[in-house]
Amino acid sequence: KCVLVLGCRQCPPNLHFEVLNTHIELKDFHATVPIASCDFTVDRPSLGLSSFGFGGTNAHGVLWANHAPDSLADPVAARDQISPPRV
Numbered sequence: 001k002c003v004l005v006l007g008c009r010q011c012p013p014n015l016h017f018e019v020l021n022t023h024i025e026l027k028d029f030h031a032t033v034p035i036a037s038c039d040f041t042v043d044r045p046s047l048g049l050s051s052f053g054f055g056g057t058n059a060h061g062v063l064w065a066n067h068a069p070d071s072l073a074d075p076v077a078a079r080d081q082i083s084p085p086r087v
Helices: 002-008 075-081
Strands: 046-052 058-064
Touching: 002 046, 002 058
Parallel strands: none
Antiparallel strands: 046 058
């Protein structure tokens, strides 16, 4: 989902968000909770993701957009520009 968000350069809304937890203060934290789809306002957005396993195995990653927005207008052309992973 993060790769799709970076490719489309749009942040999807939080589906079931209604009210922010009263124990969370966003006043000094530069973050928003999107309630509607919105475009990224930065040139090279980044996203973080985390996965927590039952056995204690945790994984964390950070992804950055690699292409300019114009290069993603045609998904087939963008796919053809992606180089295969090096082994």
